[in-house]
Amino acid sequence: MNYVFDWSVFLKGIGGKETYLTWLLSAWQWTLIVAFLGFIVAFVLGFTMGVFRTTGNKYLVFIGTAWTELFRNIPILVQLFLWYFVVPELFPITKALPSFMLVVMALGFFTSSRISEQVRAGIDSIPTGQRYAALALGLTSFQMYRYVLLPVTFRIILPPLTSEAMNIIKNSSVAFAIGIAEMTMFAMQAQEETSRGIEIYLVVTGLYFLSAIIVNIFSSLLEKAIQIPNFVGAK
């Protein structure tokens, strides 16, 4: 097989001042934006549901568990179609949302089920003594979670949270299915238009790789910045 690389494909115009390169960069931005917003949704919902599951209140435990099972047992692409086709019909108010927000919601809900698992495991791993100590000091349940349990939990589960952040970038690629102009969509369309699939895919793959590395670096900086001396993982 003799393949001649032609990197000039990225300089080809696609109308106006735009080239495939500028399109790629905006697609990368979309990937990062969708993943970032999705992660915020996942973080908030995941922590809420994870906390619910450790409260011991049977209704809250049920809600948290049902939520987790529901959103992790349906493939992300099917969930995306639910948000795109079904939710706007059932709740017409969501028709006002731009379609990239639907991807954000889909990614956020899907990932929240995984974060909720980690949060629950994290809270369970804290010695019960801390819980009792907090209550003995007269803290309310909310204060106990806010000031005692969650700050430690967050530090414990930072490594799996990091892999979830990397996963959400990877999973954001399903957005192609509803026509969001992110990197996978770019790869598919640019490949079709230029027939220079290998060059295009190589660069897109490289950018996904780079995005994962950025998340990793950010997370290890964060880990160092917030570590508690003489505590889990402290060096």
Added chain:
Amino acid sequence: MNLDFSFLTWDVVSVFILKGLLFSFYLTAIAMIGGIMMGTVLALMRLSSKNWLSVPAYLYVTLLRSIPLVMVILWFFLLIPLFTGKTLGAEYSALITFTVFEAAYYSEIMRAGIQSVKKDQANAGYALGMTYLQCMWYIVLPQAFRNMLPVLLTQTIVLFQDTSLVYAIGAYDLLKGFDVISKNFNRPVEAYIVAAILYFTICFSLSLIVKSIQKKIQIIR
């Protein structure tokens, strides 16, 4: 908003859905068996003290784990015809892609499994005069496999969910089946609700089975 599921007759289901469901199961089974075999080899390579074995395995696993599955599916769909000179069809391409891709994930599980078996056991095998392969095959791998069975099965549930991503190259899987009827009958809302329920039922039941296996294994130990 009126939901009307009456278009989902047995004829429709058997023509459009069953075919897709069977392919999804087939793809999951092939990728699981192929992926575990290839993953085990990769895990053994990675744990090897020889750099020329461990470095390629490390690169392979890291690379595949850091790019989205959809991109891997697209890569193979593009590259297979370039290398073989003929188009194989989306389904065949998916079978190869998933095996190769899942091997990276299974290999990490098998690596943890192999490391969970105490070194004394392998040493005892060597002391009995077993070769490396005999030692792995008769002593280490059976235990590694059993220790990791719940994790391997959980990964298989993820794999089954991921098969829906063959949508990117238009292979006819379970989701594609629902996609087709949603267009044929112009009933996307009902079609995707049923699709979600079906996927949920399959994955949730599998996860319950995994849980019960996990309990059994715990008792035996």
